[in-house]
Structure formats: structure tokens, C-alpha cells
Amino acid sequence: MHWRPKLRAVSSRKPPRAKNRRSRHVLLTVVIAVTAIGAACSAKETSRPSDSSKPLATVVAASDTDDFGVRFPMDTLVAARVVSLVPAATEIIFAIGRGNRLIGRTTWDLFPDSARLVANLGDGIRPNIEVVLAARPTLVVLYASTENRAAAAAFRKAGIAVMAIRVDRIADFERLTKQLGVTLNAQRRAQQVVDTVTATLQKVRTVCADAGKPTVVWPLFESPVYVVGKGSFLSELLDIAGAANIFADMEKPSPEVSVEEIAHRDPAFLLTSPSSVNRMEANATWQSVRAVREQHILLVDTLLVSRPTVTLGMAAVSLARLLHPDCASSLP
Amino acid sequence: MTNKGAARNAASARSTLVPAMVAGLAALAVLCVLALAIGSVSLPLQDVVSALGGSGDATVVSIVRDSRAPRVLLAALVGAGLSMSGGALQGTLRNPLAEPYLLGVSGGAAVGAVLASAFGIGSAFGVTMAAFAGAAFATLSVSLIARVVGGRTDTRMLLMAGVVVGAFANAVIIVALSGLPADSLRGALWWMMGSVHDASWAGVGRMGAALAVFGGALLWLARELDVLALGEEPAAALGANVDRTSRQIFLLASFLAAATVAAAGLVGFVGLVVPNIARALGARSHRPMMLLSAVYGAALLVFADLLARTVRSPTQLPLGAITALIGVPFFLARLRKLT
Numbered sequence: 001m002h003w004r005p006k007l008r009a010v011s012s013r014k015p016p017r018a019k020n021r022r023s024r025h026v027l028l029t030v031v032i033a034v035t036a037i038g039a040a041c042s043a044k045e046t047s048r049p050s051d052s053s054k055p056l057a058t059v060v061a062a063s064d065t066d067d068f069g070v071r072f073p074m075d076t077l078v079a080a081r082v083v084s085l086v087p088a089a090t091e092i093i094f095a096i097g098r099g100n101r102l103i104g105r106t107t108w109d110l111f112p113d114s115a116r117l118v119a120n121l122g123d124g125i126r127p128n129i130e131v132v133l134a135a136r137p138t139l140v141v142l143y144a145s146t147e148n149r150a151a152a153a154a155f156r157k158a159g160i161a162v163m164a165i166r167v168d169r170i171a172d173f174e175r176l177t178k179q180l181g182v183t184l185n186a187q188r189r190a191q192q193v194v195d196t197v198t199a200t201l202q203k204v205r206t207v208c209a210d211a212g213k214p215t216v217v218w219p220l221f222e223s224p225v226y227v228v229g230k231g232s233f234l235s236e237l238l239d240i241a242g243a244a245n246i247f248a249d250m251e252k253p254s255p256e257v258s259v260e261e262i263a264h265r266d267p268a269f270l271l272t273s274p275s276s277v278n279r280m281e282a283n284a285t286w287q288s289v290r291a292v293r294e295q296h297i298l299l300v301d302t303l304l305v306s307r308p309t310v311t312l313g314m315a316a317v318s319l320a321r322l323l324h325p326d327c328a329s330s331l332p
Numbered sequence: 333m334t335n336k337g338a339a340r341n342a343a344s345a346r347s348t349l350v351p352a353m354v355a356g357l358a359a360l361a362v363l364c365v366l367a368l369a370i371g372s373v374s375l376p377l378q379d380v381v382s383a384l385g386g387s388g389d390a391t392v393v394s395i396v397r398d399s400r401a402p403r404v405l406l407a408a409l410v411g412a413g414l415s416m417s418g419g420a421l422q423g424t425l426r427n428p429l430a431e432p433y434l435l436g437v438s439g440g441a442a443v444g445a446v447l448a449s450a451f452g453i454g455s456a457f458g459v460t461m462a463a464f465a466g467a468a469f470a471t472l473s474v475s476l477i478a479r480v481v482g483g484r485t486d487t488r489m490l491l492m493a494g495v496v497v498g499a500f501a502n503a504v505i506i507v508a509l510s511g512l513p514a515d516s517l518r519g520a521l522w523w524m525m526g527s528v529h530d531a532s533w534a535g536v537g538r539m540g541a542a543l544a545v546f547g548g549a550l551l552w553l554a555r556e557l558d559v560l561a562l563g564e565e566p567a568a569a570l571g572a573n574v575d576r577t578s579r580q581i582f583l584l585a586s587f588l589a590a591a592t593v594a595a596a597g598l599v600g601f602v603g604l605v606v607p608n609i610a611r612a613l614g615a616r617s618h619r620p621m622m623l624l625s626a627v628y629g630a631a632l633l634v635f636a637d638l639l640a641r642t643v644r645s646p647t648q649l650p651l652g653a654i655t656a657l658i659g660v661p662f663f664l665a666r667l668r669k670l671t
Contacts, residue, residue, distance in 0.1 A: 107647075122372075122646030125518060126529055129399050131646040133391055134373040146449070147519040150456055150530040158394040256510070 064179075067144035068152060068164040079161075079183045083137040085124035088167045088309040090115050092177050095193050095310040098184040104135045111307065129154050139183065141165065167308040168253055170201070170236050177310075193310055200313025201240050203332050204320050208242030211324040216243045217267040217291070218300075220254055222276055222283070225262070229255040233308045241319035243269075263288040269323070273302045298322045348614030349624070356627035360408065363634045367404045368396060370638060372645040406531040406595060407637040407651075408630035409539040411602055413547060413592040415629025418603025419610065419622045420550045420585040423557040424578050425491065428611075429666070431604035432589030435494035435582075438600075439501025440470020441593035442524055446508045449520045456530050459523065460538070460594045467590030470497050474586075475579060490582060526599035526652030528637055535595055542591030547626070549584050554619035557581060561618070599652050601659025602629055608666055632658070 065071050083104035084090040090109040093102055099114055106124040109115045121135065122128045124143050129151055132140060140155050142148050144164035152162045163183070165176050174194050181190020216238060218228040228234040228245060232253035238245045246265040247255060270291040272280060277297055280286045287293050300322070305315040313332070321328050369380045375392060382388035383396035417432045432438070444466020448459045474497050478489035505524075509517060550557075559572045560581075567574050589603065606629040607621060615621035636654040643649060 120646070122648075126522065126648070128372050128641075128646040128648060130395050130641075131372040133395050133399070136391055145519070147522065150532075154398060157398060159390070 066162070066164040067166045068149065070152075070156075070162070070164070072163050073161050079139045079185075081135075081137045082139045082141065082184070083121060083132055083135055084109065084141045085121070085127050085132075086141050086143050086165060086167070087111070087124070088173070088307065089141040089165065089176060089180065090118075091307065091309040091311075092173075092180055092190075092193070093184065096177070096181055096184065096186040096189040098180075098186050101184060103137060104132065111309075111311075127151050133158055133160075139163065141180075168231060168233060170233050170308070170312060173233070173308050173312060174198070197310060197313045200332050201316050204313075204316040205240045205242075207327050207330045208240070208320050208324055211242050211327050213242055213244045214268040214323060215246050215266070216269045216271055216298075216323070217246050217262050217265070217289075218271040219262075219276070219280075222272075222280055222286070224256055225259060226254045226256050227262070229253055233312070234305070237305065237312070237316050237319055240316045241323055243319070243323050259285050259288060263290070267291050269296045269298050271298045271300050271319075271322070274299050349620055352610075352613040352615075353620075353624055353627065356624060356631060360627055360631040360634065363631050363638070364404055364408065367407075367634050367638045368400050371395075371400060371641055402533050402536050403528050403531040403637065404634055405536045406528045406539060407633040409536065409543055410528065410592045410596045410599065411606075411629035411631070411633025412626035413539065413543050413588050413629075414599065414602040414633075415606035415610075415625035416543075416547050416550055416622045417585040417589040417592070419607035419618065419625045420557060420581050420588075421603070422607050423561050423618050423621075424581045424585070426561060426563070427491075428608055429604065429663075430491070431601070432586065433598070433600055433603070434491060434498075435586060436470040436474045436497035436501065437467045437586050437589045438593055438598050439498040439505070440473075441467035441590060442598060443470070443501045443504050443508070444594075445523050445597070446505050446512075446520045449517075450508050450512055456532065456535065460535065463523075464590050464594035466501075467593055468587060470501060471583060471586035471590060473497050475582060479579075522650065523597045524652075525650030526597040526655070527640075527648070527650055528596050529648060539591060539595045542588060542595075546584050546588035546591065547622075550581065550588070551619055551622060553577070553581055553584070554617065554622060557618040596651065599633070599655050601655045601663065602632060605659045605662045606632060608662075 064073075079098075079101060081103050082093065082098075082101045084093060084102055085104075085106050087106065087109045090102065090105050091111050093099055094112050094114060099118075102115075102118045104121040105115055105118045106127075107120055107122060108124065109118070119135065121131045125145060126147050127142070132155070137160055139161045140163070142152055142155070142162055142164045144166045148164065152164055155162045163179065165172075165179075167173055167176055174197075177190050177194050178187075181187040218234065218238070220226045220228060227247050228238070229250040229252045230245075230248045231251050235245045235248055239248075246262075246267045247257065250257075267289075268291060270280075270289065277299060280292060280297075291297065301318055304311060304318055307315070317331050320331055365377070365380075368384075369375050369377050373395065375383075375396065379388055379392050380396055383393045384401070386393060386397070414432065418430070421432060421435065422428050422430045441463040444462040444464070445459050447466070448462035453459060453462060474490060474493040477493035477496070481489050481493070509520060512520060556572060556577045559567045559570055560574065560577060562570070564574050592599070607625045609628055610621045610624040613624060615624045633651070633655070636651055636658065640649040640651050640654050
């Protein structure tokens, strides 16, 4: 097992100089500390504009600065060939009548049906840069996450305009729709889409305003437990549909909580997907939540409500029908 | 052994080493050309050559020069670094199953990268520096623990300290990951699976410099490694300062591994498998072994990256998964041979 290298005589050497062991350790420590400080002082994450909940009536203007804080050209000539790596953006582009400009989408862009005819370029997070470049787009719509910064830089270096976006809130959807409307020369249509969605949301809010406000919890995953928090458009939809999210005091879009905490806050209803309800009911831990114990579980059409895009109005209607069935006849 | 026998052995070793080195370099060259031409988008070789010179279709030039070329080079440099590091550590520890990740390097680097994500450091340079700092800190901790517990640089203590530091690092990583938002969590997990997806010319420069400095130092200490491989007592009898030399080589090999982890995340099995391949090809002394390991390690990782980006194109697989799929069968075969 043990190999033996060929032995050569070790040439006589001068005795090593006495080394200052402490100074070496100090030097190494300083090098590591400087490296760590350099890392900490490197390019900072560009923070998105703080997005406190806005009333629906606020006019959201199109901006030429994306969610990486970089200006992108609003020139309509730029948007002749578009690759959309964000499902919400793909839906919006079709909704404003510019689906013919799309030359690439992600694997997850399944709506509308026409989107499936567009070339599948892979993932939207850490996209395949070669494949996107080979499609020769003039504009790439990219999800503004940390991992996509390198891709955004690579596309810009190749002379492609990049619009990096995040759609966490209803106001983000409005802003994105107007940005795409300007860039794709479909401003009027984009405004129509925004107005339609806004009107539907307002109608739902009005209908449900006097219907009571039951407390709800909406676990997105049951193990570990991630719930809808204040920072998500889902929490806004719950508010519009006449429900009080028990975790609306948590700023994150999907904070992690414990089942104990849910039991302690005692929601009247629990919203979940059809695929999760059986697991929850079979799990003894969840029986500590009164809403589960007493079968006050509402099944959500997750395909409809989990998309922060042109279907927001219908999503609010769907939730309102679940929460206030008596008001169904008054809903759009 | 007689002088004639020693000379015969030397000639025999050279007769296998030279062809092995030539074959390795040829394989590396062919793989690099293939990796530049093949990808999610296949490019004619002529276009690739033109693009490397900066001429031709702008999109092809962008794909070749800004996306593929740095990626291929970084994969080669990381493979070379991991292999040299593994070879040096196997010699120091006198254990052919040792590899850089056993000694806490990977855990420390992962802690650095995950903490960088947790503090919102999003730039590739920032994550790289944080990972290197974490790996370097883990390396020094292992060395210090081994010296404090063992009284000197005891190789068994190094291994045990490495396992302990690695376990502690894993615990820190899990705690850090549990509090990360979904976006940062995804990025941290992807980093931990190894990838050269975000390769840049700046990153290639940094890794090249690390390989030149740490790898060059290891090659310079190769003769001392040969002596250490005889065992502590024979080495001491030959006049070697076992404690100091072991410590130097351990630190250099670990820093080289730290640089590879900082550049490409956690890519396992390369540092374990390739030095054993080099020895199987006839490399007995550590200098030719490390040089051969560097060439074959570079070729292996270029090949693994080529697979990672073509097998399920346009989706890209993590590099660490490919090297594990290649390395595990080899590891099992080697383990069986040793028993």
C-alpha cells in the first residue's frame, strides 16, 4: 500500500535561520483579516426601493432604473428581440400584445399557452449565458436576484440591454407592466392591463369590506414551515379579499415560523394547496392548530394565485370566494 | 538494491512518465479545444479559432471569449490546483486516501461563502474573498489544534483536527442557512455544489496567481516531501526538520485548496483521485507526481465541466456532482485494492 519515492541524498544545507514564529502567525492573521475586510467592503447589494404597502390608487410610474439599480434604455428599438427569464414578465408581454417579440423564455414560463411555443432557454436563475447569447436578443428580462448579477453583467458586456426585475408586491406588477409597455411600445395596452387588474382588485375589496375579516394563516411549505408574510403580494391579496393574515407583522415575504406559533396565534382558517392538506391532517403536530383540528381548511388554486401577474385580479376573486362564499354573487 | 537495479528502476520510471505526461498534455489540449467548440450551442472549430482572435460574428466572439474561454481555463486551473494539493497532502500524511477537504478547508470556505450571502455580499469577488478567508482560517485552526493537542505537527492530529473543524463548520453553515432568505439560500447551496459557471478573466487571473505561488512552492518543496514520505524517523535521521516541513507543506497545500474552493466552490474527489492516477502511471517522486497530477487534474475538470453544461443542456449540472459520479467508483476500487 505505502509507496516509496526514489531516495536521493538530501544536499547539505545551511541551518535554517531562526524564524519569529509569532510574527508569522500575526502576518497570516493580518492577511486573512484584510481579505475578510476586503470581502465585506466589496460591491454591496443594491437595495431595492423600500416598498411599504401602497394603496391601490397610487399611480405607479414607469422607471428606467431596474431592480439592480442600473439604468436600462427605454428605447423601443432595443426591444425588438426579447428574452424573458421571468415568468411574470412573459405573461405581461403577451397580455400587452407583444408576444411576437419574445424569442426565448424559461422552462417555468407556462402561461399563457402561447408561451410554450417560444424557445425554452433553460432556467431563469443562473441562466445559461451561451444559450441566451446564441438567441441574439436585444433585451433580456432577468430576475433581480443575487445569483443573476454575473449573468446581467455578461449580457451587458455583450451589448444586450438588461432589465432586472423582482415582482414581490402588487405595486411591482404595476411598475413592471408600465416599464414593459414603454419599452415594447405598448403603453396604452399596458395601462389598460394595469387599470383592469386594479379595478378588479378594488371591486373585490369593496365587496368584502363589510363581510368580516377572519384571521388566516397560509403555510407555503409545511416542513419546515414557511408562511405568507407581509412582504408578499399574497398577503396583499388576503387583505383585499377580506382576511387578516396573522403573520402580517413579519416583513419577510415568506418567514419561517413554528407550528407552535401558528397554534398560539390561533387563526380561524388555514389556507393551503390540495397537495399539502393530506400531509398536514396526517401530521400530529398540526393537530395543535385549531383550524386544522376543526377542519377549517381552505384549498387554494395555487396555479392561479401564486402568479404576481395579469391574473392578480382573478386571484383576489378566487380567494374572496373561499373566504366569503356569501359574497360570491357580488364578486366579478 | 544495487546501483544497476536503481538505475534500471529510474530508467523504467522515466520511460512511463514521459509518455504519460505527453498523453496528459495532449488530452488536456484536445479537451480544451472541444470545450471551446462544444456547449449548449455548438460552434464550428473555424469560428472558434476566429473568435479567439477577436474576429468573426460578434455573438460567437462573445460566447467564446467572454463565456467559454474563462470557464475552460478556470476549470483547468482549479483541477490542477486541487490535484497538486491532494498529492502534497497525501505525501505529508502518508495516506493515499487523504484529500484537501478532509482537513477542514471545504468547511471553512463554505462558512465564508454562506456568511457572505447572509451579510448581503453579492459580488463574485466578495464571495471569493470571503470563502478564501474562511478556508484560510480553518486551515490555521486545524494546524493550531494539532500542535496544541499533539505537541507538534502530528499527522494523525491533523486529520482529527480537520474532521473536528469540518464538523463545526458544517454546524455553522446549517445555522447560517436556516436564516437566509430564499434567494440567498439558493445561491449558497449552488455554490456548495461547485461550479465554474460565473468564471471571469479576473477570476482566472486570481486562480492562476494562487496556483503559481502555492503550487510553485509545493514543487520547490517536493524533495522534502520525498523524504517525509519515508516516515518520520527515517526522515529525521536524514536530517529533515519533519515538524517544520510538514507544517509548511500542509499550509501551502491547504491554501492552494482554499483558492480553488474560493474560485469554484466545493468540487470533491479531484484531490483524492488524480494523485493516485499519477502514481499508477509511474510517478514515484513527488515533483513529477504533482506535475502529472496537475495536468491530469486539469483535464479531468475540463471534461467534467463539459459534461456539466452539455448533458442536460440548457440546464447546467453542478460540477461537484459530476466529479463525485466519476470519483466514487474510483474511490471504491482503490479502497478495495488497499484492503
